Amino acid sequence: MTLRQSLPPVLRQISVRAAMDVLLQEGPTSRATLAKKTGLSKQTMSEVIRALEESGWVRVNGIVSGKVGRSAITYEVAEDSGYAVGVDLGATTIRIAVVSISGSIVHESEHPTGGRAGEALIGHMHDLVEKCLHRAGIPFEKVLLGAVATPGVVDPVSGHLALAPNMAETGSLDVVRRLGEALGCEVVIENDVNAAALGETWKGCSAGLETAAFIALGTGIGLGMLVNGKLVKGARGAAGEISYLPFGADPYREDSLERGALESAIGAQGIVSRYRAAGGGEADTRQILEAAEAGEEPALSVIRETARLAALLIVSVDAMTDPEKIVLGGNVGRHPFLLSLIRAELPRLTRRMISLEPSALGPRATLIGAIAIALNQLHNALFSPQELPSEMRLPQARD
The missing domain is CATH 3.30.420.40 (ATPase, nucleotide binding domain)
Structure with missing residues (x-):
């Protein structure tokens, strides 16, 4: 079986789609129930199930008892x-x-x-x-x-x-x-x-939402947006490349043109560079975040500035897409201490109530x-x- 099999007539394909949609969503189901849920006749559903069985996509799951003297065969998607x-x-x-x-x-x-x-x-x-x-x-x-x-x-x-x-x-x-x-x-x-x-809207904290945003703050930074259930990709697929927003660092610098001004400031490399410039020693972002949480300078001032810039970004995303929820991900973005600083910063920047949560799925x-x-x-x-x-x-x- 391949993705390029010869296809049956369109009406049969529509019937197959309707039956498979129910089986995928609800699990083992009888032909009678499938017919009822899809609005197809029992005869048509029998033909559809037979074709799906012969193709190997569907198999018998078991028999369930109904009214006296009656039983029904249930079918399921063939896992293997x-x-x-x-x-x-x-x-x-x-x-x-x-x-x-x-x-x-x-x-x-x-x-x-x-x-x-x-x-x-x-x-x-x-x-x-x-x-x-x-x-x-x-x-x-x-x-x-x-x-x-x-x-x-x-x-x-x-x-x-x-x-x-x-x-x-x-x-x-x-x-x-x-x-x-x-x-x-x-x-x-x-x-x-x-x-x-997409992962967060399927199994994460924005599950079921039609309009949501995911901001990743980590090694790099980026934005994924769903509007009316569809990913926003742009004309060349580059929608959401927020690392190139012209603030955070000098947007005219060579490294800003290469990596983006905002990523140069709040990406992992930018955080480490700012920490060293402020007098900190050798440390990665996890260690800097831990030091900031303990109240140590210069880690605290660096992470506070990171939170301020991240809050500006979040308000900008909210203004552009009006999402039901904004999810923060990445090793930096989902850190509880940084999240608390961002949440404290938001009321200073907007009167809108922004629903902001850390990624439920993490890495x-x-x-x-x-x-x-x-x-x-x-x-x-x-x-x-x-x-x-x-x-x-x-x-x-x-x-």
Whole structure:
């Protein structure tokens, strides 16, 4: 079975989509209940179920008793009929998850990149995915689609990665082609912060919201926005590249043009640089945050300035998109002490009540988003009419 099978007539595809939507959302269901929920006739539903059984996507789950003398066969999505792989491909860490077609995560792991970049990084990812599938007992050919979340933006023409200064060597490759070759299947690539925004709206603290924002503050900074349930990507896929907002540091400096003025100030490297300039010693952002929480100078003044700039950013995002909730993620952004300073700063900048929460998924947010993207693309390719494009809903969130 592949994503490019010969397709049945459009009306049958619509019926299949309706049946699979119920099975994916609600689990084992009888033909009669499926017919009732979809509005299809029992005869049509019987034909649909038969076709899905023959294709291997659906199987018998069991028999349930009804009225006296009656019983009904229930059907479920066949867990092992196909899988998708989600990858969070970062400069220092690779996170991988294998998910069944029904949305169950069957394997999840995290691995250091070991300083690899470019071809070496993609080869390392391939080896890790292969090991993950082996541990889960899943043959490579059962993987139907992959979704890879990376920093920066992929150029739709060249396939190269741009606006990702921490992955410059990898960005010199045709990452779309190379990732597809590495995974051996169709691959969808998405910005890591966009993926995190999707992850939080599927399984995190903004679940069920139609309009939400995710701000990542960590090694780099970025913004993912959902408006009316859709990711905002912009004309060239670079919407949300807030590191290039012209405040925080001198926007005319060379490093600001390379990394962005705001990232130069409140990205991890910027925080460390400001701490050293203020008289601090050798320390990483975690240590600086801990020192600030203990009230030590100059760490406290550096983190207070970081909170002030982050609050300006949050008010700007709120003014532009009017989200129901703003989620703060990243190793810096979700730190409780920084969050408390930002919340204290907001009333000085706005009279609006801004719903601000730390990421519920933490470092898994981008990976969960990659899984959501993979599942959504897979379900649409398999069960939604290609002549009448319409996105299916993601399955109910499950661990």
